Amino acid sequence: MQLLSWRIWVICNVALKATAIDIDWTSDSSIKEGAATLAYGLLQYYTGNETGDVPGNLPDPYYWWEAGALFGTMIDYWAFTGDDTYVDITFQALQHQVGDDGDFMPQNQTLTEGNDDQGFWAMSAMTAAEMGFKDPDANGKQWLALAQAVFNEYVWRWDTSTCHGGLRWQVFTFNNGYDYKNSVSNGCFFNLASRLARYTGNTTYADWADNVWNWMSDVGFIDNDYNIYDGASDTDGCTEIDKSQWTYNAGMFLEGSAAMYSYTNGSEKWEQRTNGILKTASTVFFNNSVMFEPPCEPQNNCKTDSFSFKAYFVRWLAKTTQLMSSTYDTIHPLLLASARGAALQCSGTATGTAGRQISGSACGQHWVSGANYDGTSGVGQQMSGLSAVFYTLVKGAPVPFTSVTGGTSTGDSSGGSAKTDKTVAGPPPITTADKAGAGILTTLVLGGLGGGMWFMISE
Numbered sequence: 001m002q003l004l005s006w007r008i009w010v011i012c013n014v015a016l017k018a019t020a021i022d023i024d025w026t027s028d029s030s031i032k033e034g035a036a037t038l039a040y041g042l043l044q045y046y047t048g049n050e051t052g053d054v055p056g057n058l059p060d061p062y063y064w065w066e067a068g069a070l071f072g073t074m075i076d077y078w079a080f081t082g083d084d085t086y087v088d089i090t091f092q093a094l095q096h097q098v099g100d101d102g103d104f105m106p107q108n109q110t111l112t113e114g115n116d117d118q119g120f121w122a123m124s125a126m127t128a129a130e131m132g133f134k135d136p137d138a139n140g141k142q143w144l145a146l147a148q149a150v151f152n153e154y155v156w157r158w159d160t161s162t163c164h165g166g167l168r169w170q171v172f173t174f175n176n177g178y179d180y181k182n183s184v185s186n187g188c189f190f191n192l193a194s195r196l197a198r199y200t201g202n203t204t205y206a207d208w209a210d211n212v213w214n215w216m217s218d219v220g221f222i223d224n225d226y227n228i229y230d231g232a233s234d235t236d237g238c239t240e241i242d243k244s245q246w247t248y249n250a251g252m253f254l255e256g257s258a259a260m261y262s263y264t265n266g267s268e269k270w271e272q273r274t275n276g277i278l279k280t281a282s283t284v285f286f287n288n289s290v291m292f293e294p295p296c297e298p299q300n301n302c303k304t305d306s307f308s309f310k311a312y313f314v315r316w317l318a319k320t321t322q323l324m325s326s327t328y329d330t331i332h333p334l335l336l337a338s339a340r341g342a343a344l345q346c347s348g349t350a351t352g353t354a355g356r357q358i359s360g361s362a363c364g365q366h367w368v369s370g371a372n373y374d375g376t377s378g379v380g381q382q383m384s385g386l387s388a389v390f391y392t393l394v395k396g397a398p399v400p401f402t403s404v405t406g407g408t409s410t411g412d413s414s415g416g417s418a419k420t421d422k423t424v425a426g427p428p429p430i431t432t433a434d435k436a437g438a439g440i441l442t443t444l445v446l447g448g449l450g451g452g453m454w455f456m457i458s459e
C-alpha cells in the first residue's frame with residue numbers, strides 16, 4: 001500500500017514536471033506568468049504585424065472572423081494581466097480591418113462575410129471601449145462608433161419576410177447559409193445591443209435587445225429551459241431546428257443578459273434569464289466542472305472554428321460575474337476547474353506560422369483529459385487555453401466601463417449610414433446542387449466587390 005502510493009506520487013510528480021504551464025492557482029503572479037507563456041504561444045500563429053503581411057489576418061486555415069475574436073481576447077489579456085506586450089499589434093490589427101465605412105466590412109472580406117463574422121470584430125471593438133483600451137487619434141475609427149455602426153446595420157438587416165424576424169446567417173443572397181437563421185448571428189446582435197445599452201444608456205439599444213430575445217424565444221431557438229440551439233432554415237419557416245448546443249451561443253446570450261441586468265439596475269426579468277441560461281449551461285457544457293464542447297469534442301471532430309468556441313464561453317462567463325455579481329459563486333468554480341484542466345492540457349509542442357515553434361506549452365482541446373495531451377494544436381486550442389487561465393483573475397480585474405464610469409471611447413450613433421450593402425448586386429444565386437448544409441460551410445468567393453471576375457470554390 002505504502003509502496004503503491006509512493007509510486008503514484010512519483011508518477012504524478014513526473015507528470016507535473018513535464019507540464020510547462022505549472023500554475024499556483026492561489027497566486028495571481030503565477031497565473032499571469034502561465035498566461036504570458038500561453039499568449040506568447042498564441043501569437044506564434046500571427047505574422048500580420050511583419051513587413052509585407054496584412055495586419056488583422058491569420059493564415060489559412062483560419063477564417064477572418066477568428067482573427068477578430070483573437071484580438072478581442074488580447075484586449076482582455078492586457079486588461080486582466082497588465083501585460084502590454086501585444087497592445088500595439090492588437091491596436092494595429094483592429095484598426096486595419098475597419099473597412100472604408102467603419103463597420104468591419106473591408107473589401108477583401110465582404111464577399112464571404114456573414115453577420116457573425118462581422119459581429120465578432122464588432123464585439124472586440126465593444127470590449128476595447130469597455131476596457132479603456134488605447135483610443136485611436138482623430139484619424140482612426142473609434143471603438144464605440146464601430147460597434148454602433150454594426151448595430152445599425154443589424155437593424156437594417158432584421159428580416160421579417162420569413163420566420164417573423166431574425167437576422168440571417170449570411171449578409172448576401174449569393175452565399176450559402178443565406179436561408180439559415182441562427183443563434184450566433186442573432187446572438188452577436190443581442191450581445192452588442194445589450195452592451196451598447198449599458199455603455200451609452202440609450203434605450204434604443206435596450207429595446208433591440210428585448211426584440212432579439214423575444215424573437216429567439218418565439219422561434220424556439222431559446223427554449224423554456226434556456227437551452228440555446230444552433231438555428232434553422234427559413235425555407236420551412238424555421239420549424240426544423242438544428243438542436244446542437246455550442247458553448248459560444250450560450251455565452252453570448254449569458255453575458256448580454258447580465259449586461260441588461262446591469263443596465264436595468266437589477267431587473268427581475270433579466271436576473272431570471274441570466275440565472276436560467278447559467279443553470280442549464282452549467283450542466284450541458286461541463287463534465288465534473290470542466291468545460292467541453294458537446295457537439296464535437298467527445299467525438300474528436302471539432303473543426304478550425306469550433307476549436308475556438310470555449311475561448312469565448314470562458315470570456316463571457318467571467319464577464320457575467322462582473323455584471324451580475326450573484327453569479328460569481330456558481331461561475332468561479334467552473335472557471336477554476338476548467339483552467340486547471342486547460343493548463344495541464346497545454347503541454348504539447350507545435351509549429352505556428354512560418355515555422356515558429358511552441359515548445360511544451362501548445363494546448364490541446366480536451367481539458368477534461370487534463371495531463372493527457374490530446375495531440376491537437378492550433379489557434380482555437382491555444383486561445384481557449386490562454387483564456388481559461390487568465391480569466392480566473394476576474395475578481396481583481398477592471399469591471400467594464402460605461403460612458404459614465406470612465407469609458408472614454410467616443411461614439412457615432414449614425415455609424416454605418418453610408419453603407420449601401422442592402423442593395424448590393426452580387427453574382428447570380430448559386431444552384432441548389434452547390435449548396436452545402438448550413439452550418440457546415442460555406443462558399444469561398446474570391447475577388448473584389450464590383451470587380452468583373454468571380455471565382456467560386458465550394459467547400
Ligand SMILES: *[C@@H]1O[C@H](CO)[C@@H](O)[C@H](O)[C@H]1NC(C)=O
Nearest residue numbers: 043047049050051085086089
Ligand atoms: C510582431 O509582433 C511580435 C509579438 O509582439 C514581435 O515579437 C515582433 O517583433 C513584431 N514584428 C515587428 C516587425 O514589429
Ligand SMILES: *[C@@H]1O[C@H](CO)[C@@H](O)[C@H](O)[C@H]1NC(C)=O
Nearest residue numbers: 054055096097099106107108
Ligand atoms: C486587402 O488585401 C491586400 C492584398 O493582400 C492587402 O494589401 C490589404 O492590406 C488588405 N486589406 C485589408 C483591410 O485587409
Ligand SMILES: *[C@@H]1O[C@H](CO)[C@@H](O)[C@H](O)[C@H]1NC(C)=O
Nearest residue numbers: 201203206262263264265266
Ligand atoms: C438606473 O439607475 C440610474 C441611477 O439611479 C438611473 O439614472 C437610470 O435611469 C436607471 N436605469 C434604468 C434602465 O432604469
Ligand SMILES: *[C@@H]1O[C@H](CO)[C@@H](O)[C@H](O)[C@H]1NC(C)=O
Nearest residue numbers: 286287288298366368369370
Ligand atoms: C467525462 O470525462 C471523462 C474523462 O474524460 C470521460 O471518461 C467521461 O465519459 C465524461 N463524461 C461525460 C458525461 O461526458
Ligand SMILES: *[C@@H]1O[C@H](CO)[C@@H](O)[C@H](O)[C@H]1NC(C)=O
Nearest residue numbers: 148152202203204205413414
Ligand atoms: C440612441 O440610439 C439611436 C439608434 O442609434 C439613435 O437614433 C438616437 O439618436 C440615440 N439617442 C441619443 C439620445 O443619443
